[in-house]
Amino acid sequence: MPRSTTRRSSPCTHGPSCPACGTATRTSKAAVRAPSTTSGWCKNIIKVCASGGVLSVIDDPLHQEFTVRELRTIVEVAGLAERSVAAHCHGKPGIMTALEAGVLTIEHGSYLDDEACTAMREAGAILVPTLTIIRELLDGGGLPPYAARKLADIARVHRDNIARAHQAGVRIAMGTDIQSSGDAPAAWGRHGREVVLLNDIGMNPLDVIEAATANDPATLGRQAPRSGLLHEGFDADILVVDGDPLSDISLLADPSKITAVWQAGTLVKGRRGCVTPAPVAVCAPLSHPESVRRPTYSLHYR
Template identity: 35%
Template sequence: MSRFRESYSQRPSTTTFIHAGHLLDAKKGEWQTEMTLIIEGNKIQSVQKGYKTPTGQINLIDLKDQWVMPGFTDMHVHMETEYNPHAYVQKYVDDPADVAYDSVKYAEITLLSGFTTVRDLGGSGINISLRDAINKGKVPGPRIFTAGKSIASTGGHADPTNGSNQKLMGDPGPRQGVINSPEEGREAVRHRYKNGADCIKITATGGVLSVAKNGSNPQFTIEEIRSITQTAADYGFHVAAHAHGDEGMRRAVEGGVKTIEHGTYMSEETMDLMIEKNCYLVPTITAGKEVALKAEEEGFYPEVVVPKAREVGPQIQGTFARAYKRGVPIVFGTDAGVFAHGKNAKEFGYMVEAGMKPMEALQSATITPAIILNMENEIGQLQPGFYADVVAVTENPEKNIAILEQIDFVMKDGVVFKN
């Protein structure tokens, strides 16, 4: 960590040249050969053909034998947590400081895995402080866009008191992220704004890992969803909707959400509606596979969770395949935190296995997230004026997509974190 603080606080004032043997033009979906990236501070100054020779006080990074790409974006992570057999007890045992220390570890692991930007879709609010600490250079980690606390209905997937005894359960409201009317939905969005969130996350249906029986029933009315999305728009937020069941998913799309997370039991009608509304599917195939595996480990999940994990987990990849083939907009997202942080890149392999072209998978984690985050002129491409977020591997990912699980080089904001 001390090396990080030194390198980050003393950001190089000199120019950095990167000689890239193969450079990805993410927008065109093409590889350029023998290119030079010229970086000033935390931004790319120019991209030039050929290996340009630096002069003076200039850093030179030789990636001539590498495939060089923009840093990846994972649009569904939970930076505060990582599921384990004790996770359901830890929320009653761990102090906020314990969660914060863990989140710092998970953030660094994520960055070193090649993900220079993430969208955090729900925690205790410590995710907001983590974002700020990273932005100030206090700790290493990806650029974070966070929803802060998720919004649920009473007993819904993100009700923070699910699984508690009657004494601890209480009656949480909009401030805690629990709403039961359009009016409370508006209030909850305003609390997220007050607390410093960047976007809004709702749980439109039941979920797999919540201590509640149903994993897919609709949990908001269309009026409640519309009140949330309309208020979110007033504050410059987009809305992500966790959804497994089709009815809750359809209401979320009709109600104006920008992304559907998981989409497990999505019908063709809902797929067509997503195409019409330009609503993106965030597949989280890795999470589906991981929870199905963990459900077979005795005691890993509470008994009420196990049948949901066994049923829902194996469905997600097949739904993704059908949605992709039908033309539903896709953006990369894994649900890291449900499984171990740092394994995010496994999602690329599962997407390709289900029929997506490798280049499209790369674009789903670069240029597409940038559009949703309103950062299309700042991240997701290696172009002049963009942040110097650069990753590299030793093989062509189009020929071996699994190589993305072995990132050799990571630069974020012009600072090298892995080489």
């Protein structure tokens, strides 16, 4: 493909108008200026596509999208504004290049192997697996043939490689890639499924809760300096759960078991003084979409 200042890629998983994924820059200068055109996105994080995607028409998840020089420039300039860089990445070449460039998070990580896991751990990078989107798209079906083929290829390795990363000690934060509403696959209201899927790959319930609470604000880097703890003066949203998620993590995927929700200190579900007297876990709303960074999470017991 001839090099140009920018090129318009095919629709990403977030839709054809997605400013975060819809334009892939092809020079370092253009790359670092792209966030200024995203109309309110990227306020807390800069996201790049370091590999091809699944629903995109013309690229391949295994293919690397940027050179290390381009990515390093993006990371450098983002750092001037105290922003970290998240890299959408399936294939190993893109993963290794993104890590060399200094990105903070790898989103998806479908083709992680032992070498890539070691590189992530040594770099202190965070993995956001997005297991939910893979399962939702597989269960829903109806994808065009080019996307169905790529999804099937990824589905064969993604789950095992996320388990590999966990076993290798890679830090995991929870995200789902949920991006729609209504009854369609991958719609809001189904994102609690991620806690069960993380548990299924070998993470114990406390690890899963930590991934969704203490680890998620860390994906924001310096944009979330007072987060990750339930502590006076920190930002935190809180869930009250009817039951013990350490015994049954699926409670966090069942809205009927969420008896109260505080968002930024304001009660948005439940009534004051009506919390069940039985022991309950208190933690933050779980699993924001991979493409929209998470606010603040914490864990506490009553």
